[in-house]
Amino acid sequence: MRMIENIITPTPINGELDQSAPPIIDRFGRSFNYLRLALNEQCNLRCIYCMPEEGIDFRSKDKLLTTEEIFRLIEIASQMGVSKIRFTGGEPLLRKDISELVRFSHHCKGIESVHLTTNGLLLSKQIDKLETSGLSGINISLDTLTPKKFSIITRRDGLDLVLNSLHKAMESTIQSIKLNVVAMRGFNDDELMDFVYLTEKNNITVRFIELMPFDSHQIWKTGKFYGADHIVSDIKNQVDELNPIDGSRTEHHIFRVNDYTGKVAVIPAYSRSLCGACNRIRITADGKLLNCLYSQDETNLRDAMRTGKTDMMIKEMIYGTMKKKFKDGWEAQNQGNDNRESMTQIGG
Ligand code: SAM
Ligand code: SF4
Numbered sequence: 001m002r003m004i005e006n007i008i009t010p011t012p013i014n015g016e017l018d019q020s021a022p023p024i025i026d027r028f029g030r031s032f033n034y035l036r037l038a039l040n041e042q043c044n045l046r047c048i049y050c051m052p053e054e055g056i057d058f059r060s061k062d063k064l065l066t067t068e069e070i071f072r073l074i075e076i077a078s079q080m081g082v083s084k085i086r087f088t089g090g091e092p093l094l095r096k097d098i099s100e101l102v103r104f105s106h107h108c109k110g111i112e113s114v115h116l117t118t119n120g121l122l123l124s125k126q127i128d129k130l131e132t133s134g135l136s137g138i139n140i141s142l143d144t145l146t147p148k149k150f151s152i153i154t155r156r157d158g159l160d161l162v163l164n165s166l167h168k169a170m171e172s173t174i175q176s177i178k179l180n181v182v183a184m185r186g187f188n189d190d191e192l193m194d195f196v197y198l199t200e201k202n203n204i205t206v207r208f209i210e211l212m213p214f215d216s217h218q219i220w221k222t223g224k225f226y227g228a229d230h231i232v233s234d235i236k237n238q239v240d241e242l243n244p245i246d247g248s249r250t251e252h253h254i255f256r257v258n259d260y261t262g263k264v265a266v267i268p269a270y271s272r273s274l275c276g277a278c279n280r281i282r283i284t285a286d287g288k289l290l291n292c293l294y295s296q297d298e299t300n301l302r303d304a305m306r307t308g309k310t311d312m313m314i315k316e317m318i319y320g321t322m323k324k325k326f327k328d329g330w331e332a333q334n335q336g337n338d339n340r341e342s343m344t345q346i347g348g
Helices: 067-079 098-107 123-133 147-154 159-171 189-201 228-236 301-306 311-323 329-333
Strands: 011-013 016-018 034-038 084-088 113-118 137-141 176-183 205-210 242-244 253-257 263-267 280-283 288-290
Touching (some): 034 067, 067 098, 067 301, 113 176, 137 159, 176 189, 189 228, 189 253, 189 263, 228 242
Antiparallel strands (some): 011 016, 280 288
């Protein structure tokens, strides 16, 4: 086994040890600078494509990463070239230490931006604290703009709370505000343009996401799947111009409609047509490292930390896992049967 000690030689800089390590690169030449950390599995909604009404077999608190363990993983990742952090879940705003985690990441050397994905229910109350803690971006998940459909899709009420949070987010100094919309045939395919129009005057990005097969009820098999190609052609048919915006590295198709202020993105999360540009590392709420959303192989970083492994050993585990990443999500999925019940067990 390659010993990481050979390539990481801590050198004192201004009296401090420089722990920087080589970037994480896989066998296909992809480099990974974006860490997505799930903070919990619990949620205050029950979206039909994500979690059954009765919830799932939630892991007990002692199985989840502690604040200190998350700090440690962020620090280690930053030394390996990770510059972007996203907190997700479950619902990350249910974690009491969320502002503390944002603040720590914001001040961590090498971390350039800290983001959050939330259902928005609790956001308006917490946004001031998150803003002062240094949050750079918020993705709010919202699949419909009508209260009735909101309660069907999420099995709870709360559209007003989410819209209020969206407004507060737009009024804040937080730079990047995005809406995540899971596109579903027969549920919200008639609302795509209502979401697109939100980008006319508002500097937000509306992201249409393909339904993925991670719910125990497998609703994606029931004809609700609405593919990225369809979403793009649907929008194209209803606007004068849908102008692609060039990004240097992107895992989604991104457009500006006419001369609108904001942007529209389409994420082929199921089609997996953009895996070649993947830069993501995922850690689940219980500390398992995944090299792909569709991977069933997990590397247990929590137990490594709890059994006294050094930072260098943990770096070695991360290099090894990412090196084994498959060419795309199809190959990853074909390695075995997924027995997860919900996206919250991966971190969306
Ligand atoms: N609770 C937070 C939220 O809803 O934003 C964060 C966690 S949630 C698992 C993260 C994202 O995954 C959300 O945008 C959600 O819509 C998306 N998601 C969950 N299950 C999905 C599925 N089966 N297919 C596509 N997207 C899914
Ligand atoms: Fe909760 Fe987010 Fe899953 Fe909806 S998508 S049930 S809000 S974790």
